[in-house]
Amino acid sequence: METLTVALGSREYPILVGQGILENGGLLLPFLRSPKIAIVTNTTVAPLYLERFSTPLRNAGIDIAEIILPDGEQHKNWQTLNTIFDVLLERRCERSSTLIGLGGGVIGDMAGFAAACYQRGMPFIQVPTTLLSQVDSSVGGKTAINHPLGKNMIGAFYQPKLVLADTDCLNTLPDRELLAGLAEVIKYGLIRDLPFLVWLEANLERLLEREPRALEYAICRSCANKAEVVVADEHERGERALLNLGHTFGHAIETGMGYGKWLHGEAVAAGTMMAAELSRQLGWIDLDDLKRIENLFERAGLPVFGPAMGADRYLELMQHDKKVQDGKLRLVLLKQIGQAVVSDMASPTEIGKAITSRSTDV
Missing domain, CATH: 3.40.50.1970 (Rossmann fold)
Structure with missing residues (x-):
């Protein structure tokens, strides 16, 4: 233990x-x-x-x-x-x-x-x-x-x-639920723990096979990351918001599609790809970085495109996000893989473009 x-x-x-x-x-x-x-x-x-x-x-x-x-x-x-x-x-x-x-x-x-x-x-x-x-x-x-x-x-x-x-x-745990949980595990590597992300890339199959030692390591490493962030910012006035990478887009998916249709982790995976695409548009990560993130989610059996609800519908739902401040939407984006930031730099047009490019009817 x-x-x-x-x-x-x-x-x-x-x-x-x-x-x-x-x-x-x-x-x-x-x-x-x-x-x-x-x-x-x-x-x-x-x-x-x-x-x-x-x-x-x-x-x-x-x-x-x-x-x-x-x-x-x-x-x-x-x-x-x-x-x-x-x-x-x-x-x-x-x-x-x-x-x-x-x-x-x-x-x-x-x-x-x-x-x-x-x-x-x-x-x-x-x-x-x-x-x-x-x-x-x-x-x-x-x-x-x-x-x-x-x-x-x-x-x-x-x-x-x-x-x-x-x-x-x-x-x-049903396979679908296990995969949904992996979205949150991958999140920690993307936002603040690049060595953990590298470990996940090398050991993902062990997690998919439910190898006890691999699962215990991934759980402990994830919890250690979250504990550090919570201690630094318990009430989410700053750093803790970084834990919400992909969540603003993902919550819009869950709400817009009807609670329960998409599992939380599935929506977060698709939402993270939208955040990564927006980060690429802003010039913070490149296409190789985007493909690296996409590849890991795909290997984990997670969706890399969200449902095609339309950019306007996404943006409407995202306005109810808890990170909206003074009516302005703030998003968790990637300055680079392993380093997330909270930013309000993106315009609605840019956000909508990222949503459209990472959503599909399929």
Whole structure:
């Protein structure tokens, strides 16, 4: 088992990464403030891992409320969030009770937002079960739900007490979900860790084959990158925005196509290609750089073109992005591979050109 730390002073917390740690209830017990907890999961994860995860805790005398939600991005909304609150109230969970998110990014985001709101804040633990959530969404305290007009527009910064990432959970992950998670892994190499990107280019097949040592390395390296950024800029006033490479375009895809049609990582991959194309147009990277990025995404089985919704529709949706400042769209772009920047230099015409060149009906 590897242990990393998100060093936020008095709110510091560990990230535990390893094989077979899901069933080790002893890892969680020191982080529980009361003998009552609530576990939020979904209809896909519950049959696979809920009993295995909860049995050791029950054997240790923990009273558990189980909250099983429908699966899918389309359920990341107020109605589903209220289901969590209903059970917390019905079971008389207290402010000292711990809420645990057992699942992927949707579950982690909703459970974290519920924990931030319930009685104005209750302890929260992330137990991510997908690659995307293990390398990205479970770390850093971003919690949110979607709105019909924009993804993740309603939420809170709320840090967990612990992140427990069992790489064995990835053995049951559908191929499409595994590939979607790789988009976020590749992102770290593109924005700030060129040696990691070189490692990914050399070891991608090991990840696709779910080799445990390769997965553990990629998860730890990704989490280490994210932890450094979060510590430097917890509330995304500067450097943390760089973690959103491809996300402004990608969120437009998710919202415009209907939540759940494109997986988050798929939309981020296509969005990253749009950002890379725009970076090329601005003269920051060249065609060889663009092809290098495209090749890695293609090898990872990820889309390198977004859906042809039309540049105007993309731009309309992108105006709801959280990086819009004083009405001006700010995008994460690449000064070079391994170095991202937040820029408002591109005009709507230039952005539209990049969108059109990297979108297709196919």
